[in-house]
Amino acid sequence: MTKEKIVQTWRESEEQVVWQGRFIATKQRGNWEYVSRARNIRAAVILAIDEADHVLLVEQYRVPLKRTCLELPAGLVGDSDDNADEVATDAARRELIEETGYDAARMEVVGEFYSSPGMVTESFTLLRAHGLTKVGPGGGVDDEEIITHRVALADIGAFVAARRAEGMAIDVKLLMLLAPQIIARG
Known part of the structure; x- marks a missing residue:
């Protein structure tokens, strides 16, 4: 079985807002997905x-x-x-x-x-x-x-x-x- 190396594309990528509501936003930076509070x-x-x-x-x-x-x-x-x-x-x-x-x-x-x-x-x-x-x-x-x-x-x-x-x-x-x-x- 071969192990694939995961490429960490988040290091070179800009943050993208995928969706934003009143209190939260889902974001992506390269292959990393995460959630943020809206308006900090x-x-x-x-x-x-x-x-x-x-x-x-x-x-x-x-x-x-x-x-x-x-x-x-x-x-x-x-x-x-x-x-x-x-x-x-x-x-x-x-x-x-x-x-x-x-x-x-x-x-x-x-x-x-x-x-x-x-x-x-x-x-x-x-x-x-x-x-x-x-x-x-x-x-x-x-x-x-x-x-x-x-x-x-x-x-x-x-x-x-x-x-x-x-x-x-x-x-x-x-x-x-x-x-x-x-x-x-x-």
Whole structure:
């Protein structure tokens, strides 16, 4: 059996937009296909842990997965014409209130991360919410139907395992909460 060498044509090729919608664009550069956020929109992801060492998680139905997903609260930064110049800290605070009903006295930027760099250009700013106060019902906007969970960090592994056993999808960003338990298993 002969092994064919794959020619990496992306090195010499210009980026081509194959299709673009309101929020995403599919692109191709040589033989490499990928997806980008339209208009350079990025996301803000919030790690919200209260004074009693409980973390706020949300679950919501995700159309691409065709099922509910357990996630950290998150949302798009500057996703409409009204807030095109929005900064990540403002978006994070807005999304935390909308999704969970909690506000934060302070948002600390942890850093910029890429969720799946082999196929998506999207980045997200991870922010740590400090000084949480319950200010509303949460649940999202429009028809999001978000359910908020306040989970003790000590119970996070069991909580995620139980949701996975129910058939819920688990967002990769929850690995940061599970890592200490995974590493401890050795």
